[in-house]
Ligand SMILES: Nc1ncnc2c1ncn2[C@@H]1O[C@H](COP(=O)(O)OP(=O)(O)OP(=O)(O)O)[C@@H](O)[C@H]1O
């Protein structure tokens with residue numbers, strides 16, 4: 001690790017602990033990004049930065065805060081996912097698995113659904129494509145579609161395709177959908193679980209309720225009953 005790359009992260013020493021800074025150095029030395037450009041959002045569990053690579057691509061670096069993460073909530077969401085069985089309720093282990101799960105879910109989802117391409121992960125940090133490049137695309141809540149029917153049709157297909165890949169998003173709402181050129185992109189996949197998770201149907205219903213509620217507020221009606229029955233057909237194939 002060169003001193004030059006270490007220098008780049010010095011300014012964050014009051015924001016992140018030493019372990020996280022080391023993880024950022026490591027990912028940067030592996031050339032997944034060059035330096036952090038600007039904060040995009042400080043979330044409940046994570047800080048999200050825009051960063052640039054040496055080849056001038058823009059990426060999102062999502063950094064879970066080791067000290068202030070609600071890992072008990074994370075644990076309650078991950079323990080019923082059959083892909084992550086036998087996980088102990090220990091802070092760091094849960095956070096690292098949470099990051100791995102986000103990476104894995106993005107990899108699976110991108111086969112059919114528009115999501116950020118996952119690039120790398122290490123410990124509590126995940127790097128992914130920035131939707132919108134140097135100007136990250138807005139959340140659906142801030143960028144209401146010009147054509148509600150067309151957008152909701154695309155959304156339905158994304159949700160159904162996700163189920164057909166064996167996944168339920170489980171944290172879907174106008175906050176975790178980006179509207180990029182009138183196309184929905186799903187983000188924030190750490191909570192997404194296998195359709196074989198005992199809670200999958202309950203999560204799917206909650207996702208649908210959020211979407212239904214969003215469109216209702218905007219004066220547009222979606223056929224959520226039909227959506228649910230179509231998605232159930234996909235889920236049943238896994239049982
Ligand atoms: N790949 C991406 N491309 C563009 N913008 C993104 C991307 N990932 C995240 N963002 C922006 O950062 C915001 C927060 O990201 P995200 O939803 O993943 O984190 P969060 O809600 O803080 O997560 P958590 O609930 O796990 O703490 C998003 O709403 C979006 O505006």
Ligand SMILES: [Mg+2]
Nearest residue numbers: 175176187188
């Ligand atoms: Mg989010």
